[in-house]
Amino acid sequence: MRPVTFDETAVALEAINLSVTLRRSRDGADIPAVNGVSFTLYRGRTLGIVGESGCGKSTTAMSLLRLLPRTARIAGQIRFRGEDLLAASEERLRAIRGRYISMIFQDPMVALDPLFTIGDQLAEPLRIHCGLEGDALRARQVELLAAVGISTPETRLTQYPHQMSGGMLQRIVGAIAMSCNPDVLIADEPTTALDPRAQASYLDLLKMFGETYGLALVMVTHDMGVVARVCDDVLVMYAGQAVEKGPVRQIFNAPKHPYTRALLTSIPNGEVEREWLPTIAGQPPDLSRLPPGCSFAPRCSAAQERCSREAQIERVVGDRHRARCWRAVAP
Numbered sequence: 237m238r239p240v241t242f243d244e245t246a247v248a249l250e251a252i253n254l255s256v257t258l259r260r261s262r263d264g265a266d267i268p269a270v271n272g273v274s275f276t277l278y279r280g281r282t283l284g285i286v287g288e289s290g291c292g293k294s295t296t297a298m299s300l301l302r303l304l305p306r307t308a309r310i311a312g313q314i315r316f317r318g319e320d321l322l323a324a325s326e327e328r329l330r331a332i333r334g335r336y337i338s339m340i341f342q343d344p345m346v347a348l349d350p351l352f353t354i355g356d357q358l359a360e361p362l363r364i365h366c367g368l369e370g371d372a373l374r375a376r377q378v379e380l381l382a383a384v385g386i387s388t389p390e391t392r393l394t395q396y397p398h399q400m401s402g403g404m405l406q407r408i409v410g411a412i413a414m415s416c417n418p419d420v421l422i423a424d425e426p427t428t429a430l431d432p433r434a435q436a437s438y439l440d441l442l443k444m445f446g447e448t449y450g451l452a453l454v455m456v457t458h459d460m461g462v463v464a465r466v467c468d469d470v471l472v473m474y475a476g477q478a479v480e481k482g483p484v485r486q487i488f489n490a491p492k493h494p495y496t497r498a499l500l501t502s503i504p505n506g507e508v509e510r511e512w513l514p515t516i517a518g519q520p521p522d523l524s525r526l527p528p529g530c531s532f533a534p535r536c537s538a539a540q541e542r543c544s545r546e547a548q549i550e551r552v553v554g555d556r557h558r559a560r561c562w563r564a565v566a567p
């Protein structure tokens with residue numbers, strides 16, 4: 237795979253005022269899983285979407301490809317290559333998925349079929365989207381496996397998923413996602429099922445892909461340590477909203493939202509066991525019954541009376557840095 241030259245400032249995709257309402261099957265309640273979220277993906281840069289479980293990260297990521305339950309209602313715009321993907325036909329989306337925008341999920345076994353060889357599964361997108369056959373197809377399969385660090389790729393192509401380790405399978409899923417040189421790659425907690433060493437090298441692999449091939453990478457994670465390792469920009473989500481966003485360096489140096497600060501204090505430093513880390517007291521709210529005012533107020537150690545009364549608007553606190561807290565001010 238040859239590196240490409242690209243304009244780093246080029247916008248790959250833009251989500252504008254994205255909102256997703258899901259229907260909860262248990263009681264039919266409307267769940268505002270994503271509420272007015274906007275962000276921009278740039279070529280060669282990685283955006284981290286971070287927050288605790290249930291904050292709407294996966295729903296945000298899935299809506300970029302409109303991979304949502306049938307009952308979901310979605311509003312806003314997803315601007316990609318001059319069109320709005322939320323207005324595109326289902327046929328058009330099928331042509332985009334896996335070709336221009338691809339996705340890696342948490343568990344590689346969900347993405348791979350146990351009954352087919354690795355070669356078969358890698359061949360599918362290469363045939364459908366890239367029109368490769370015969371020797372050219374074979375050469376590309378070998379090249380892709382080598383690019384994700386799989387030794388003896390020729391042998392691996394003839395094997396089945398159960399003959400490989402979890403780390404290797406996730407690399408193969410990465411090769412499938414990269415097979416047609418997509419513009420955007422979305423990875424939703426891709427290292428959760430891996431051991432710590434495999435986690436770190438997998439993150440580095442994705443980062444290398446982003447930088448070398450001008451991919452816009454989206455990294456969904458609950459771990460600020462992952463953001464520190466691979467991301468250039470970050471979107472911090474809480475209760476379906478973007479509570480803070482901007483360049484990683486700026487946000488790590490001067491976090492403006494109390495939720496971001498709380499997440500940052502829970503980064504492991506290598507000496508302390510993960511279980512011993514401070515966690516944020518309390519739970520994210522039930523999205524079907526959000527508190528009035530700021531959603532984070534009930535758990536915020538700095539909350540004042542006005543916080544539970546006033547809904548918070550996004551404030552400009554720096555170049556491309558925004559925070560949804562009335563206390564956040566520019567430096």
Ligand SMILES: Nc1ncnc2c1ncn2[C@@H]1O[C@H](COP(=O)(O)OP(=O)(O)O)[C@@H](O)[C@H]1O
Nearest residue numbers: 258259260269289290291292293294295305523
């Ligand atoms: N298929 C679904 N139907 C109804 N509610 C859902 C569905 N998937 C997720 N939710 C709800 O939407 C909210 C956001 O979920 P999700 O996007 O998965 O969060 P995260 O990825 O940050 O953990 C949660 O309250 C979750 O319970």
Ligand SMILES: [Mg+2]
Nearest residue numbers: 293294295424
């Ligand atoms: Mg998720």
